[in-house]
Structures are given as structure tokens and as C-alpha cells.
Amino acid sequence: MANIDLLLQGADKVVPEEEFRARIAEGNPLRVKLGMDPTAPKVTLGWAVVLRKLRHFQEQGHKAVLIVGDFTAQVGDPSGLSETRKRLTEAEVRSYAANVLEGFKKVLIWDDDDLLEVRYNSEWLAKLDMGEVLALTSKMTLAQMLERDDFSKRHAANQPISMMEFMYPLLQGMDSVAVDADIELGGSDQLWNNLVGRELMGRYDKRPQMVMTVPLLVGTDGVQKMSQSLGNYIGVDDEPADMFGKVMSIPDEAMEQYFRLATGLAPDEVDSVVAGLADGSVHPGDTKRRLGREIVALYHDVDAAVDAEAAFDRVFREKDVPEEVDEFVLPDDDPVWLPGVLKDAALVKSSSEGKRLVAQGAVKINGEAVPGEELTRADLVGHVLQVGKRRFIRLVETA
């Protein structure tokens, strides 16, 4: 089948690739596992990379098996240095899971039971008794655990590694055992974890799963991987204007990666964009705008993309006020003390910050920097109060 090329397109690693080619050539539908711990409520464009890959499999008749890690999320994965992630409550996990699945719907084929199966890992993990847990731990050795790069680095650096962190890959592997995965997808940072699943399946007398990883998308800072805890993410359910703006905020150097991983453009199209940038025949600003439109169109539609770009120009190029601005009712005072208003309107965190921003000329009424902390009501009512470039509020007399 020629479709193998599409499945492999954009993949980082496929282990083992020969087996993969053979299994696809057989033509039987595969069970394609993707695990997700609902520890945060959003689906980011980083997630979308692997989701879009999963969709490719669906489009060729393979079944997406989504594992919602409701059990593992509640235990709380402390991986990532000293961060002792707070334990999530059952209610939080459930609500995050619902949000995340909602985001998944934007990318995956959702209404066909032959192409989608959603499972919660508490179904099997919560039932394990101590004997079974011990049996599980007997299947892996410390040396195998220390093969994982971040474990060995932390161990070498005398940084703590909790026993529970060792359990995590095992539990994820049990998911594969439980659902009889043929192949597991994940970000490239999951390669080792997913290979534990392959290893474990063999030890439980199952046909070991294959593993495919996709590259990680950098966040809007252009340096670290996109993640909600770092705040450098673009969510698939972000509003069009916000989504467009966030794309415009990525460093120029990150554009190629975004074109490749976050848009639907074919690889050769991306190549020509990249070549154009390199020889100066296309403008980087225009290119980033195109990137923004492509991404907004993917998760909203083309009209929304055009509108988002127009709104961006209005605010940032023409330094005008957006068309739609929330209203805020002024307090009764006259004159009005602006730092207090800024705080009450949640444009700033504290009145101290408000004072500083006024002093820095960052607070504007109708585009004019305010001269001091106090203004008369007459100067304010009906006007737009602005902080920085992107925080606006319209002041009104009454609600």
C-alpha cells in the first residue's frame, strides 16, 4: 500500500520500522494506542501533532484507542525535577478529561465505533492488588530504568527520583497490555516509556506493540516544548484572534517547524516556503501571517482566519481599539483613581502594578497615555481604557 508513506510522513521514529511496514502491508486494521493524562484542561497544538498522526491512521481504517489516564493523573506524576505536582481530585480529573476529549474531537474522527475506542485506565489499574503490582515490578530492573535519559541524569546529579516515578512507565505499559495495542503513538519524549510497554507486553505473553513517535513542537517562546504549565502554548480551542496573535508571537526561526508540524501543508509546500524565506523572495512578516491563517483555518475556518488577521492589524498595526471590548462600570468617585480601576477591572494584579504602568506611560485612554493616576469622570465615561498593547476595557457609567 502506498499509504504507508502518509503514515510515516512526519514521524520521528518507528520501532521497529520493518515490522511496521510488514504489518501495514498485511492490510489488517491495527489498534493504535494514544495515552493521555488529564492533568490540564487544554489541548495544545503540541498535542495536535500526534493527534493528526493518529487521524492518518483512522483515515486508513485503523482504530484509535485513546487511553484516558484518570488513574495515573490522580496519583500525580512528579517527573520533572523537584516539582511535586499537587494531587488532583477525582472531580478535577474528570472535568479536565472532558475538556481534553472535547478538544480531541476537533482533530480525530469521532463518531465511528470502528475507528475510535476511548478507555479509562482506572478500569484495570485500580483493580490491581499488591501481588499483581509486585509481579509487575519484577518484570523490570533498575538498570533498565536507568536507561532512561532523564532518570540517569538525575541520578548522576544526586537529584531525587521517587519510586513512584519508576512505577509510571510500568503503569503506562500495563495500559498497552490491557488494550492489546498493536502500536502506540507519542511525542518523541515518550519513546522510552512506550518501549517499556512493548517490553511488558512480551512478558505478559502478548504480541509486543510497535512504537511511533512524532517530533515535539516548541512553544511560542521558540525554545521549550509547548506545555500548559510553561504557559507557552496555543490551544486548539483558543479564540481565532488569540490564536492568530500567539502565532505571530513565535520567533521567526520557529516558523518552519510550525509549518511542518502544525499546519496541513504538504512537505514540499513547506520546503518552498522555507526556500523562499532563505532567498528573500517571500517576506517573513507575510509568511508568519500565512502561518497564522493556516492554523486558525484548521481549527476554526477560513473566514475566522481572515477576520483574525484583520483584527490583529487593527490593534497592532494601526494601534486602534478592537471592535469588541468588554465594559466596566466606573466607581462613583470623581475624580477616579485609575490604578484602583485597573485592579478592579482585572487588567492588572495589584494597584501597585497599576501605578507603575501609569508611570511608564502604558495606560491609555483612547490611545493617549494618561497624564496621572487620577482623571475626572467626564474624561473617562464611554472611553476605552487600555493597558499595554492588548488589554482593553470600555468604561461606562452604569451597567
Add this chain to the structure above:
RNA sequence: GGUGGGAUGCCCGAGCGGACAAAGGGAGCAGACUGUAAAUCUGCCGGCACAGCCUUCGGAGGUUCAAAUCCUCCUCCCACCA
């Protein structure tokens, strides 16, 4: 079980009796500039109607005119030895 080291602001990390709301870096925010919410440069970066006051340096007490800094106990972490 023993010995030694450590816990500092969103994160990393200096400080080890007064000059500490606490160096430096990162993140964040703002201003200038720009094709941009890129880059770069500059400033800000605990709170309070603020030239003053209040609350912060793991927790609780104590010494002192004065404590992030010294003492006591507690909690947690790390290393080495067993």
C-alpha cells in the same frame, strides 16, 4: 541507625547579625523600534490611595536595640557510611 549538607520571592540561585523587599539569571510585564504579541535596546518586576507603612527568606519558639543571617526544637529533602 550514624555523619555531614540543604530548604530564600513564579523558577533557578547569591546572601550568613544592621546599608535586605533581599545580588544575578530565566520567565513575565511595559516603553522604544519593527513586518510581528519576532529580534534588539531600555525600564519595571511583594502588597497598600505608596517620599510612609505592612507582610515575606521551610515551621514554632528564643537571644539581640536590630535576625534571611545566631540558638533550640520540629518538618521535609540530599549525600556518604552502615
